[in-house]
Amino acid sequence: DARVTQTPRHKVTEMGQEVTMRCQPILGHNTVFWYRQTMMQGLELLAYFRNRAPLDDSGMPKDRFSAEMPDATLATLKIQPSEPRDSAVYFCASGLVRGVGTDTQYFGPGTRLTVL
Amino acid sequence: TQLLEQSPQFLSIQEGENLTVYCNSSSVFSSLQWYRQEPGEGPVLLVTVVTGGEVKKLKRLTFQFGDARKDSSLHITAAQPGDTGLYLCAGVATGNQFYFGTGTSLTVIP
Numbered sequence: 503d504a505r506v507t508q509t510p511r512h513k514v515t516e517m518g519q520e521v522t523m524r525c526q527p528i529l530g531h532n533t534v535f536w537y538r539q540t541m542m543q544g545l546e547l548l549a550y551f552r553n554r555a556p557l558d559d560s561g562m563p564k565d566r567f568s569a570e571m572p573d574a575t576l577a578t579l580k581i582q583p584s585e586p587r588d589s590a591v592y593f594c595a596s597g598l599v600r601g602v603g604t605d606t607q608y609f610g611p612g613t614r615l616t617v618l
Numbered sequence: 619t620q621l622l623e624q625s626p627q628f629l630s631i632q633e634g635e636n637l638t639v640y641c642n643s644s645s646v647f648s649s650l651q652w653y654r655q656e657p658g659e660g661p662v663l664l665v666t667v668v669t670g671g672e673v674k675k676l677k678r679l680t681f682q683f684g685d686a687r688k689d690s691s692l693h694i695t696a697a698q699p700g701d702t703g704l705y706l707c708a709g710v711a712t713g714n715q716f717y718f719g720t721g722t723s724l725t726v727i728p
Contacts, residue, residue, distance in 0.1 A: 506660075533714065545661070545706065545718040558715065593660050599714055606651075607716065609660025 504528045506596050506610035514616045520582040523613045526575055527596030534577045535595040535607060536562075536569055545593070551577065552599060584617045591615070621645050622709055622719035630725040631697055639692045639722045641707035647717075648710055650683055650690045655704040697726045 507526045515521055527534050536548040549559040549569040559569060566588075568580045581588055591614050595607040622643045631637055641650070649668045653661035665674050667683035667690065674681045678701075680693040690707055707719040 535716070537718075544720050547716065547718075550715070552714075557713070595660070597714075605714065606663050606666070609662070611658070612660055 504608075506594055506608050508592075508594050508610035508613050510613060511611060512614045512616075514618065515584055516618050517585055518583040519617075520580065521584050521588075521615060521617075523579045523592055523594075523615070525577040525579075525594030525596075525610060527577060527594070528608055529575070531596035531598050531608075533597045533599050533605070533607075534571060535593075535597075536577070536579050537593040537595065538590045539593060539612070540590045548579070548592075581615075584615075586617045589615055589617050621717045622707055624705075624707060624719040624722045626722060627720065628723050628725075630727065633698060633726055633728050634696050637694050637697060637724070639694075639705055639724075641690045641692075641719050643688050643709060645709065645711070645717075646687050648687075648712060650687070651708045651710065651716075652681055652690070652692055653706040653708060655706060656702075661704075661706055694724075697724075699726045699728050702726050 509524045532553050534551040537545050538548055539545045548562045550557045551571050554571040571577045591612045593609050593612045595609045597605045597607045599605050625640045651666045652664045654664055655661040665681045670685045670687045672683045678695045682691050702725050705722045709717045
């Protein structure tokens with residue numbers, strides 16, 4: 503049963519510290535999404551990769567957030583420096599785009615980030 | 619920018635009752651998906667509707683895509699405690715871009 507994995511599941515850090523979240527997409531998937539979920543804003547798209555290339559990162563604060571895919575099996579989301587307002591659950595999702603039609607996103611369990 | 623508004627935001631009902639959740643937008647989408655999210659987990663896809671006016675049934679759940687492909691509804695018949703969760707609609711735009719709705723938190727009381 504293939505699943506998206508995310509590490510860590512929980513992270514508590516102090517304001518100003520660097521935070522790195524990791525995601526292992528399902529093998530063979532060619533799209534990766536990073537989302538942030540809060541009670542106030544709901545689920546917001548931060549970044550979208552296809553075949554490891556960033557297609558859209560307009561939802562991401564550029565001054566402190568960065569997203570990369572060093573290889574097909576790893577996606578990372580970094581926050582430097584972190585701020586209390588970054589506290590949220592961060593989800594990674596992967597999917598397979600084959601052209602016409604809508605493909606399914608498979609979500610990971612999320613990383614719950616608390617910035618003190 | 620929140621393109622999709624869901625209503626109601628919160629819903630608490632007794633087991634056996636029926637309910638409808640709405641997902642509305644002023645934008646046209648190529649398709650629309652519904653997800654259910656349980657506490658501590660990521661959203662899980664329930665259904666994808668593609669054609670305007672399309673109706674899909676998944677056991678006690680009925681999904682409808684609006685004729686103009688701007689809105690959708692989810693109807694649950696005879697709700698059960700296992701239906702409890704956060705229901706999210708997601709509009710899919712060109713380029714496989716997903717826009718999630720504001721969410722409806724459903725609690726079914728035994």
